[in-house]
Amino acid sequence: MSYRNILPGSTIGILGGGQLGRMMALAGKAMGYRFVTLDPSENCSCSQVADDHIITEYKDAKGANQLASKSQVITYEFENVDAEIVENLEKLSYVPQGSLLLKITQNRIMEKRIMQSFGLPIAPFEIINRDPFEMVNVDPTSHMKLVATSSVTRMEAILMKAIDTLGMPLIMKTATGGYDGKGQWIIRNERDYFTASQVFSQPEYANIDFIVEKFIDFEREISVVVARSSRGDIEAFPVAENKHVNNILHMSIVPARIPTSAQEKAKEIASDIAEQLDVVGVLAIEMFYQADGNIYINELAPRPHNSGHYTMDACETSQFEQHIRAICNLPLGNTTLLTPVVMVNLLGQHIQPFMELLPELPKQVKFHLYGKQGIVHNRKMGHINVVAEDVEQALTIIKTKLAFIENLL
Numbered sequence: 001m002s003y004r005n006i007l008p009g010s011t012i013g014i015l016g017g018g019q020l021g022r023m024m025a026l027a028g029k030a031m032g033y034r035f036v037t038l039d040p041s042e043n044c045s046c047s048q049v050a051d052d053h054i055i056t057e058y059k060d061a062k063g064a065n066q067l068a069s070k071s072q073v074i075t076y077e078f079e080n081v082d083a084e085i086v087e088n089l090e091k092l093s094y095v096p097q098g099s100l101l102l103k104i105t106q107n108r109i110m111e112k113r114i115m116q117s118f119g120l121p122i123a124p125f126e127i128i129n130r131d132p133f134e135m136v137n138v139d140p141t142s143h144m145k146l147v148a149t150s151s152v153t154r155m156e157a158i159l160m161k162a163i164d165t166l167g168m169p170l171i172m173k174t175a176t177g178g179y180d181g182k183g184q185w186i187i188r189n190e191r192d193y194f195t196a197s198q199v200f201s202q203p204e205y206a207n208i209d210f211i212v213e214k215f216i217d218f219e220r221e222i223s224v225v226v227a228r229s230s231r232g233d234i235e236a237f238p239v240a241e242n243k244h245v246n247n248i249l250h251m252s253i254v255p256a257r258i259p260t261s262a263q264e265k266a267k268e269i270a271s272d273i274a275e276q277l278d279v280v281g282v283l284a285i286e287m288f289y290q291a292d293g294n295i296y297i298n299e300l301a302p303r304p305h306n307s308g309h310y311t312m313d314a315c316e317t318s319q320f321e322q323h324i325r326a327i328c329n330l331p332l333g334n335t336t337l338l339t340p341v342v343m344v345n346l347l348g349q350h351i352q353p354f355m356e357l358l359p360e361l362p363k364q365v366k367f368h369l370y371g372k373q374g375i376v377h378n379r380k381m382g383h384i385n386v387v388a389e390d391v392e393q394a395l396t397i398i399k400t401k402l403a404f405i406e407n408l409l
């Protein structure tokens with residue numbers, strides 16, 4: 001692909017109108033870009049700050065054409081956007097992120113296989129696919145024969161074998177469509193095996209493949225957001241230490257409380273992936289850190305990431321500005337951490353108590369709200385970045401001045 005310089009004054013099209021698009025647009029507008037978003041909801045987070053909004057389903061080809069005709073460059077803000085639509089947009093417009101990275105990160109099997117082929121550290125895994133046909137050796141002296149098998153029985157057998165070869169505990173995940181822990185089953189014993197194997201015949205999972213991987217006994221969950229520009233420059237942001245509650249990111253602590261050497265290693269892994277995958281834009285890599293220094297790659301997201309929101313108040317360049325710089329072929333910004341920081345997500349249930357406390361909150365509490373209308377339990381409504389002299393101080397502020405957050409998880 002030939003890369004273009006996209007200069008301020010140009011229009012950036014965003015597929016998806018959530019908070020990530022909104023924060024991209026806020027950063028890009030500060031640099032003089034215009035934005036058009038495509039999202040089915042009329043008053044979505046991004047449309048509130050974009051110059052123009054196409055209200056239609058992500059799958060609508062006509063809408064996609066409209067987006068292409070209005071934009072000089074197109075980006076996406078979530079990875080469950082139809083890869084075919086993006087592929088089509090690549091023909092109509094300029095999509096420097098491309099559709100391939102999207103396809104890879106939409107499918108855990110593909111993602112794992114690629115990481116494996118790069119020789120990068122991942123949890124040992126087995127693939128449980130739904131292929132209804134199998135090559136069987138009908139006669140050792142003659143040929144293999146294609147026979148129909150019961151895919152469910154076959155999948156159960158693969159899972160059973162994985163338990164033997166990998167050993168429990170394991171975690172089984174749908175290859176596609178999972179997020180925030182949805183489509184996952186932990187297998188610690190025989191009963192869990194039965195629960196997990198029943199999933200194969202449930203209509204909800206018809207046509208879905210699975211992956212089963214070794215459960216990693218990690219000390220910390222960490223992530224790195226890395227950017228690569230179309231000219232090939234790469235910059236990794238500092239490592240975030242992430243805490244999840246109910247499988248939703250609750251908190252990111254930066255700098256991560258792991259040795260400096262491990263932080264460097266995590267950033268090297270992230271940069272290596274960005275380079276090998278020819279990424280353009282930002283890519284987030286979730287990893288597990290073990291006490292003995294081992295790092296495993298968990299999963300990739302081809303976009304700005306919740307665990308990179310701390311960069312908005314704590315880094316010289318935010319992940320959103322960096323993404324815009326990367327896709328527009330501008331020099332990447334410096335990723336230096338200017339202050340220790342703890343990011344905490346504000347969910348639906350937090351909004352009212354947060355508003356009540358806001359006028360009295362200490363000045364170290366920076367906040368970002370996404371303009372979402374419906375207050376729904378566990379829905380991401382905004383986040384705070386608590387900047388302090390060290391992360392312990394930031395954590396103390398959260399514990400003492402914002403105790404309601406933990407109490408309402």
Ligand code: ADP
Nearest residue numbers: 123171178179180181182213214215216298299
């Ligand atoms: P999602 O798309 O839902 O974020 P993940 O693969 O990141 O899916 O899994 C969600 C969470 O489950 C992770 O953040 C981690 O806490 C836990 N998890 C996932 N895979 C493993 C594993 N192999 N070992 C230990 N914990 C895991």
Ligand code: MG
Nearest residue numbers: 180286298299
């Ligand atoms: Mg994850």
